[in-house]
Amino acid sequence: MQQRTPLIAGNWKMHKTVDQARETARQLAALAADADGVEAMIAPPFTALAPVAEVLGQGPVRLGAQNLFHEDEGAFTGEVSAPMLVSAGCRYVIIGHSERRQYFGETDRTVNLKIAAALRAGLRPIFCIGESETEREAQKTFSVLDKQVRKGLEGLSLAQLTPLVMAYEPVWAIGTGKAASPQQAQEVHAFVRSLLAEMYDTALAQSVRILYGGSVKPANVRELMALADVDGALVGGASLDAGTFSQLINYRK
Ligand code: 13P
Numbered sequence: 001m002q003q004r005t006p007l008i009a010g011n012w013k014m015h016k017t018v019d020q021a022r023e024t025a026r027q028l029a030a031l032a033a034d035a036d037g038v039e040a041m042i043a044p045p046f047t048a049l050a051p052v053a054e055v056l057g058q059g060p061v062r063l064g065a066q067n068l069f070h071e072d073e074g075a076f077t078g079e080v081s082a083p084m085l086v087s088a089g090c091r092y093v094i095i096g097h098s099e100r101r102q103y104f105g106e107t108d109r110t111v112n113l114k115i116a117a118a119l120r121a122g123l124r125p126i127f128c129i130g131e132s133e134t135e136r137e138a139q140k141t142f143s144v145l146d147k148q149v150r151k152g153l154e155g156l157s158l159a160q161l162t163p164l165v166m167a168y169e170p171v172w173a174i175g176t177g178k179a180a181s182p183q184q185a186q187e188v189h190a191f192v193r194s195l196l197a198e199m200y201d202t203a204l205a206q207s208v209r210i211l212y213g214g215s216v217k218p219a220n221v222r223e224l225m226a227l228a229d230v231d232g233a234l235v236g237g238a239s240l241d242a243g244t245f246s247q248l249i250n251y252r253k
Pocket of ligand 1: 011097169173174175176177213214215216234235236237238
């Protein structure tokens with residue numbers, strides 16, 4: 001059975017000035033120093049990436065970004081590329097978050113281009129998928145996720161996908177305090193893993209980490225992390241405070 005190192009990732013969304021980000025990162029680096037085989041990552045807003053990279057240094061917490069543009073450079077006002085994120089100290093990048101799809105017009109196609117750009121630059125993409133409440137109620141969860149995964153990974157080869165991380169974030173669970181039940185999460189994660197096995201092979205499917213996101217808190221992290229196909233968490237609100245987020249990182253203790 002494949003060993004997948006758990007990843008607890010914090011998505012700070014549009015929160016924290018440079019000073020606030022530095023301070024939280026400083027506290028977190030100290031609190032996460034001895035995380036018992038768990039990998040930790042934070043994704044501050046673009047403006048705080050380089051300053052937070054300095055604070056984190058070679059310590060236990062890794063740095064990620066929340067988005068990128070798929071071209072490497074050029075006349076694309078307001079955008080940030082994968083090589084720029086690498087140069088700012090990022091190892092990870094969140095791609096296709098439902099807020100990007102909902103408010104910023106991202107589609108399966110743009111998500112596909114962004115995943116390819118991240119991989120080209122040596123970044124690990126955290127590829128987000130998830131169904132809305134209406135889609136779940138209409139029994140469309142699996143068909144929606146099937147399409148998001150197939151289109152998001154279109155044209156990408158098995159050899160390219162070794163660094164891939166997936167995140168299942170049901171839209172109805174984000175910021176609502178209503179996390180998916182362990183049964184709902186495990187069922188979807190197992191489905192995604194079998195889909196990867198069908199599209200690529202079993203070895204890739206067994207090695208890709210699939211994170212759960214949506215109202216993960218200290219009170220529910222253990223039951224989620226105990227599930228066979230849940231390999232980590234993508235955390236919004238509970239990642240903003242170093243004390244709370246370190247409880248998630250240290251869930252094994
Ligand atoms: P919450 O943890 O605030 O529900 O947000 C989840 C999320 O969107 C992480 O990307």
